[in-house]
Amino acid sequence: MPSVKISASILNSDLSCLAGEVKKISDNGIEYVHVDVMDGEFVDNITYGSAVQKSFAPHTSAKLDTHLMVMHPQKQVKLFAEAGSDIITFHIESDCDADALIDEIHSLGVKAGVAVKPNTPVETVLPFIEKADMILVMTVEPGYGGQGFIPETLEKIRAVREAAEKQGRDIDIQVDGGINTETAKLVKEAGANVLVAGTFLFRAENMKAAADSMR
Numbered sequence: 001m002p003s004v005k006i007s008a009s010i011l012n013s014d015l016s017c018l019a020g021e022v023k024k025i026s027d028n029g030i031e032y033v034h035v036d037v038m039d040g041e042f043v044d045n046i047t048y049g050s051a052v053q054k055s056f057a058p059h060t061s062a063k064l065d066t067h068l069m070v071m072h073p074q075k076q077v078k079l080f081a082e083a084g085s086d087i088i089t090f091h092i093e094s095d096c097d098a099d100a101l102i103d104e105i106h107s108l109g110v111k112a113g114v115a116v117k118p119n120t121p122v123e124t125v126l127p128f129i130e131k132a133d134m135i136l137v138m139t140v141e142p143g144y145g146g147q148g149f150i151p152e153t154l155e156k157i158r159a160v161r162e163a164a165e166k167q168g169r170d171i172d173i174q175v176d177g178g179i180n181t182e183t184a185k186l187v188k189e190a191g192a193n194v195l196v197a198g199t200f201l202f203r204a205e206n207m208k209a210a211a212d213s214m215r
Helices: 015-027 050-059 077-082 098-107 153-166 181-190 207-214
Strands: 005-009 032-038 063-069 087-091 111-116 134-138 172-176 194-197
Touching: 005 172, 005 207, 015 032, 015 050, 050 063, 050 077, 063 077, 077 087, 077 098, 087 098, 087 134, 098 111, 111 172, 134 153, 153 172, 153 181, 181 194, 181 207, 194 207
Parallel strands: 005 032, 005 194, 032 063, 063 087, 087 111, 111 134, 134 172, 172 194
Antiparallel strands: none
């Protein structure tokens, strides 16, 4: 299994000071800045677009982990690639041709991830293990930060890891939602290795210590 990495979700940061917040992420040895992009259609909430990501990208040395919670991700991938994304993840439930979209993301020189919501069967993402760089198993319903972890998602993580191992794919499995020191243990045991956290990291007295406790 790939090494454990942490992705800090800026959704739970001080959005009025994004340059400083993303610098803090890399200064504390965290590998990824997790950018939750919401369009008010795929999920109810609306967050930020590629222009916002482009504005803070120069202020961090962490990789930009862009999570498109949007209905039409094909309209956004080029914009976010140009705004510095290192990986772009879209939802299997969105209105797109997933196979073609992975190819398009790769053509832009960016890694591609496919996300699945808690109530969507895991079988919908298993065919994309072969060509995606990451599978994101949502451990809460997407759209809002600070939700509680859904234990039933552990079976999905196991299913993805088992399928990846059968294919000989050392793929990243990301989890997003309700991740802290306790739930980190559960998802790692199930096979996840990229852990997204927002509230837990940004409310911690010591962000580095909080991230290390998740690893």
